[in-house]
Amino acid sequence: MRVPGRFFLSGTLAETLEEGAVRQLANVATLPGIVKHSLAMPDIHWGYGFPIGGVAAFDMTEGVISPGGVGFDINCGVRLITTPLTEADLARRKRELIERLFDAVPTGVGAKSSLRVSNKDLSAVMVDGARWAVERGLGTEADLVRCEGEGAMPGADPDAVSAKARQRGVPQIGTLGAGNHFLEVQVAREIVDPEAAKAFGIAEGQVCFMVHCGSRGLGHQVATDHLRTLEGALPKYGIRLPDRQLACAPIDSPEGRAYYGGMVSAANYAWTNRQVIMHEARKVFVDLFGIDYDEMRLVYDVAHNVAKFERHDVDGVSTEVCVHRKGATRAFGPGAEGVPREYAGIGQPVIIPGSMGTSSYLLHGTSTAMEKTWGSTCHGAGRVLSRSKAKKEVRGKELRERLAGEGILVRAHSDNALAEEAPAVYKPSREVVRVVHEAGLSDIVARLEPLGVIKG
Numbered sequence: 513m514r515v516p517g518r519f520f521l522s523g524t525l526a527e528t529l530e531e532g533a534v535r536q537l538a539n540v541a542t543l544p545g546i547v548k549h550s551l552a553m554p555d556i557h558w559g560y561g562f563p564i565g566g567v568a569a570f571d572m573t574e575g576v577i578s579p580g581g582v583g584f585d586i587n588c589g590v591r592l593i594t595t596p597l598t599e600a601d602l603a604r605r606k607r608e609l610i611e612r613l614f615d616a617v618p619t620g621v622g623a624k625s626s627l628r629v630s631n632k633d634l635s636a637v638m639v640d641g642a643r644w645a646v647e648r649g650l651g652t653e654a655d656l657v658r659c660e661g662e663g664a665m666p667g668a669d670p671d672a673v674s675a676k677a678r679q680r681g682v683p684q685i686g687t688l689g690a691g692n693h694f695l696e697v698q699v700a701r702e703i704v705d706p707e708a709a710k711a712f713g714i715a716e717g718q719v720c721f722m723v724h725c726g727s728r729g730l731g732h733q734v735a736t737d738h739l740r741t742l743e744g745a746l747p748k749y750g751i752r753l754p755d756r757q758l759a760c761a762p763i764d765s766p767e768g769r770a771y772y773g774g775m776v777s778a779a780n781y782a783w784t785n786r787q788v789i790m791h792e793a794r795k796v797f798v799d800l801f802g803i804d805y806d807e808m809r810l811v812y813d814v815a816h817n818v819a820k821f822e823r824h825d826v827d828g829v830s831t832e833v834c835v836h837r838k839g840a841t842r843a844f845g846p847g848a849e850g851v852p853r854e855y856a857g858i859g860q861p862v863i864i865p866g867s868m869g870t871s872s873y874l875l876h877g878t879s880t881a882m883e884k885t886w887g888s889t890c891h892g893a894g895r896v897l898s899r900s901k902a903k904k905e906v907r908g909k910e911l912r913e914r915l916a917g918e919g920i921l922v923r924a925h926s927d928n929a930l931a932e933e934a935p936a937v938y939k940p941s942r943e944v945v946r947v948v949h950e951a952g953l954s955d956i957v958a959r960l961e962p963l964g965v966i967k968g
């Protein structure tokens with residue numbers, strides 16, 4: 513190990529810690545040019561190469577960039593939208609709302625978009641991100657300001673996206689995908705930090721809407737393609753790895769630059785995707801409840817699988833580093849560059865989903881995160897039970913009925929798919945969020961409870 517490994521946990525969560533994930537944290541610490549430490553958030557669990565919940569920064573000249581440090585679902589992320597509705601307004605129409613949302617947003621593995629997108633459009637999507645959708649009337653300028661990076665990263669290289677990746681991407685803009693991805697109607701049950709809640713425009717009892725998805729088949733293909741190239745280039749750069757899944761290349765090498773350009777293209781595609789999904793959902797709420805489009809206000813959109821060039825303090829000197837966040841959320845504090853002006857005094861909103869049966873949280877970034885974790889925090893509760901074990905232990909139909917009894921309507925293509933996403937397969941979100949709050953990596957603003965969930 514070139515640097516120490518460090519994770520943020522509590523006694524309770526330590527029981528969920530997998531040996532394999534700790535080994536991965538150590539493996540990351542062996543990579544060339546890693547700065548200061550290999551980090552993991554309390555949602556740490558085993559992933560491809562890097563642990564999920566992993567954060568690592570690399571020196572721009574000595575360091576590497578690695579797809580394993582980003583994940584296959586490039587720019588998987590979450591956005592949170594508030595509505596002017598209360599639970600009472602939903603009451604008898606909750607079932608109808610969930611059905612209408614399920615119809616409006618294509619879900620499932622091979623879900624196809626209703627948008628007709630040409631190959632040229634796709635190139636524009638990969639460069640412009642969410643702006644591409646807003647320019648076509650699928651959102652407002654105000655939405656863009658409330659996305660991390662205004663819904664796009666600079667440096668896209670559509671030529672680094674293969675024909676196969678494009679083919680997968682063309683029909684999928686505005687689709688949710690399957691598995692862990694979801695749409696969720698929630699209620700803000702508890703406001704913990706009234707000042708921040710006011711700034712973020714969220715109040716107790718308010719109905720909210722959350723979107724979790726990423727770059728679909730396009731991002732997966734970009735990761736797959738570049739992993740192969742990077743593995744092949746390892747001898748050329750004399751990089752020896754404890755695990756081939758850590759395949760990487762110097763940031764400023766032809767292979768490293770190509771991966772970065774492809775990754776940014778996929779990240780921008782993901783922002784477009786979440787923007788289009790939000791637009792479709794807004795139309796459903798407007799239609800059903802007679803509210804205005806603008807009353808569905810985007811609080812923020814965060815990326816939780818991405819590598820970014822950022823300036824951070826390294827031994828007292830502001831230095832550009834390549835921060836990998838793999839199942840980790842940026843948590844920039846008050847006054848940091850990149851935080852929307854309207855939130856500058858508070859820090860950026862941080863959105864942490866829990867599960868279909870437990871609370872999700874809205875937090876804000878802190879200066880402690882800037883000092884300790886490259887401005888990062890956790891991204892969710894984190895999985896504890898594998899998909900195959902979950903299928904053996906949980907019955908989808910029973911789960912759906914139990915949640916319905918608690919007032920949570922779950923809609924999916926099949927009950928079987930639900931088992932893999934049961935609340936019990938995730939760590940308790942309350943405890944994970946308590947850890948990042950106590951460690952000062954992000955502060956709780958509000959707690960949200962699920963009312964209705966759509967799973968891909």
Ligand code: 5GP
Nearest residue numbers: 692694865866867868872892893894895938
């Ligand atoms: P990932 O991006 O790692 O697949 O998932 C992020 C987090 O989303 C998970 O760690 C889990 O805590 C949360 N999550 C998964 N399914 C749901 C759901 O249906 N509703 C909510 N609110 N959170 C979920």
Ligand code: MN
Nearest residue numbers: 585588725726
């Ligand atoms: Mn994803």
Ligand code: MN
Nearest residue numbers: 588589724816
């Ligand atoms: Mn995700």
